Structure formats: C-alpha cells, structure tokens
Amino acid sequence: MSQPANLAPIPLVDLQTQSRALKEEVLRRMGDVMDGARYILGQEVQEFEELFAAYCGTDHCIGMANGTEAIHMALRALDIGPGDEVITAGNSFAATAFAIAHAGANAVFVDIDPADFNIDVSQIENAITDKTKAIIPVHLFGQPARMREILAIARRHGLRVIEDAAQAHGAELEGQRCGSFGDIGCFSFYPGKNLGAFGDGGATVTNDPKLAEKLRLLRNYGQRVKNRHDLLAFNSRLDTIQACVLLAKMKHIENWTEQRRTVAQWYREDLADTNVLLPQEHDDVRHVYHLFVIRTPHREPLMAALAEKGIAAGIHYPNPLCTAQPFEDSPTIPMGLPVCKLAADEIVSLPMYPEMTRDQVSRVADAVAAFVTQPKECASELV
Numbered sequence: 001m002s003q004p005a006n007l008a009p010i011p012l013v014d015l016q017t018q019s020r021a022l023k024e025e026v027l028r029r030m031g032d033v034m035d036g037a038r039y040i041l042g043q044e045v046q047e048f049e050e051l052f053a054a055y056c057g058t059d060h061c062i063g064m065a066n067g068t069e070a071i072h073m074a075l076r077a078l079d080i081g082p083g084d085e086v087i088t089a090g091n092s093f094a095a096t097a098f099a100i101a102h103a104g105a106n107a108v109f110v111d112i113d114p115a116d117f118n119i120d121v122s123q124i125e126n127a128i129t130d131k132t133k134a135i136i137p138v139h140l141f142g143q144p145a146r147m148r149e150i151l152a153i154a155r156r157h158g159l160r161v162i163e164d165a166a167q168a169h170g171a172e173l174e175g176q177r178c179g180s181f182g183d184i185g186c187f188s189f190y191p192g193k194n195l196g197a198f199g200d201g202g203a204t205v206t207n208d209p210k211l212a213e214k215l216r217l218l219r220n221y222g223q224r225v226k227n228r229h230d231l232l233a234f235n236s237r238l239d240t241i242q243a244c245v246l247l248a249k250m251k252h253i254e255n256w257t258e259q260r261r262t263v264a265q266w267y268r269e270d271l272a273d274t275n276v277l278l279p280q281e282h283d284d285v286r287h288v289y290h291l292f293v294i295r296t297p298h299r300e301p302l303m304a305a306l307a308e309k310g311i312a313a314g315i316h317y318p319n320p321l322c323t324a325q326p327f328e329d330s331p332t333i334p335m336g337l338p339v340c341k342l343a344a345d346e347i348v349s350l351p352m353y354p355e356m357t358r359d360q361v362s363r364v365a366d367a368v369a370a371f372v373t374q375p376k377e378c379a380s381e382l383v
C-alpha cells in the first residue's frame, strides 16, 4: 500500500490506543488472578457478569468462551437441535449459521432490508414451517433489528427468539438495550468488537432464571458441584483473564460508544454531497456503529483508491451466508436473497474506532469523495 509521505496510514480499527491506556489496570487485575491462580471461573468472571447484566438491562449474564459458543449454548438451552429449523438473516458473520449447525439444527436464511442490512421482517413469515423453532435476528453493524415486529411474529407462531448482539453492545431500540428483547441475547468479545477482550470471549444474557441456570451448566460440563455432571454439556467458559480486561473496559464503553456515534456523524456531514449510499439510522434506535458501512457499485476501485492513500477498508461480508459451502443445501425463502447478494457486491466498511479524530475522518471522506465524484468515464474505466 503506497501512501503520501507525511500522512500516517488510517487502519480499519485501532486496538492499540485503547490497550495502552488500560495497560496498568489490566495488568494489575491479571496479577491478582495469577497470585490467586483463579484462572477458571474466578471472581472476576462473576463480577463482570453482574456488571454486564446490569448494562444490558437483564437479570442474568453468563460468560462464554466466545460469541459463537454463546449462540450455540443458547440453542442448546432452548432444546433446539436435529430436525429443527432456525430462521436468521442471510448476511451475517458465518458464526451465526455455524452455531445453528453446531446445535444440529438447519439454518433458514431470510433476505435483508436494504435500509438497515438487518433481517427483512416482512419476509420472516414466508420462511416459517412446522419445523421452525426459533428466529435469530442479528443486530448487524451495531443497528438493532426490528425487534417489536420480530417478537410479535415469534409470539404468533410460538417461536423462541435468540438475539445475535455480537456487534451491538449498548445498542438500543426505544431505549431498551439489545440482548434484552428475546429469550436469550448473545454477545462476542472478540478483540475488534465494541467491547473486546484480549483474545476470545462471549456472553449470554437472559431474564429467565431457569435458562440462566441451564446456560451455566451447559458452559461448564453440567456441573452444579465439582465432578457431578447433571447433563451432557460443554467446556465453554469465559476465562478469568479475559474478564479482567472486560472489567477494565466496562468503565469506558459508554464513552467509546458516544465517540463512535460522533465519528459516524462526521462521516455523514462530510459525505452528504457524494453519491455513495450512507447507512440509514432508524429514528427509534441508538446505533452503536460497530462498523460504518457505505454502498457503491464501484467498490473494488474505491477500495484501491483508498489503499493508495494509506486508508484501510473492509467488506462485511463479501458473500451471503447461504453461498458458504456448509450451507449450500440450506433452505432460503422462495424469493431468494436478492438484497443480500446486492449488498455483498457493493458494501464497503470505512475505518471506525472511538479514537478516530476529526482530521482522520475528513481524510477518509475526502478520499471517498475524490473517487466517487471523478468524471463518470474515469470511474467506469476503473471498474
């Protein structure tokens, strides 16, 4: 990637700045864990679970090994498995569908709404069969899915709802936090997430005490007490060391979220007069901008033009889930997934992290604007 001599590159995400600021506290907490050798389900895990449940507005939080396992354990807790169908959005990170497959169920993919990249609620009922057991909406890129409509459909058809909130820590719909709408909410603390560990981590949240108890058993070999195994279960625990990192970060999550929202606002101001499609934010939500995703039919040359200027960009995600080899035979609704396919060809994620400065955003926006406003012949030549 060549770049102008005097300008530092702009990464897609910056994990170092946050880590540097938290290093002292995290190392102190980790030192305590080492001194007590409480590596597995130490008190820091419980402390974090209490804090995160309160943050989500739920009664319970159960730490998990990662976000994929959080969804997998949620399905197991709801007794969803072989022969069952689970409806989810056709575009997400592969983990959503992998977790369904790990539980032994079949993923059924529904197209997305072009307005917000989330599951198109008007098409969910077309996908329901007598095998359908649950819906897993994904709050993609940090924008809540239309949960009121999804919960109403679930109620009408007697379905469970598991939220994939891996990208939506602190996101809100009508003032209510993501993760707290359905039977179980699932989070990832993968390092690049809005709340990220220094390795893998995840959590489930719920208001149902029975489900909470089952999730605790499922993640820890079915043990209420050591060496008594009350159900066939898994090793899917959140590490104490990762809980130390998450505890240190929880103090800053609200601040970081507001900074992300400010960065998004700067992008909107700077890109308003260009013809790239900006992400729409519904009036009744708090979008937490895990990613800032624009759309253009000239995606590849745009990304090359940004790279020339030292600006990283990403694609989340380049292929609809139903095209992944493990899901080639999964059912989709009769209309197929035309919006997923279109989005997969045109979406570009611009740099987004809380520490981005006004200047950095302007540099990215100028580079995008310079590309999309060049004479048409020139742009199509590049395509």
Ligand SMILES: Cc1ncc(COP(=O)(O)O)c(C=O)c1O
Binding pocket: 066, 067, 068, 069, 092, 093, 095, 096, 138, 164, 166, 167, 187, 188, 189, 190, 200, 201, 202
């Ligand atoms: C939407 C979505 N679901 C699930 C996951 C899985 O989380 P993890 O990587 O922690 O397993 C991720 C992130 O990687 C994600 O973005």
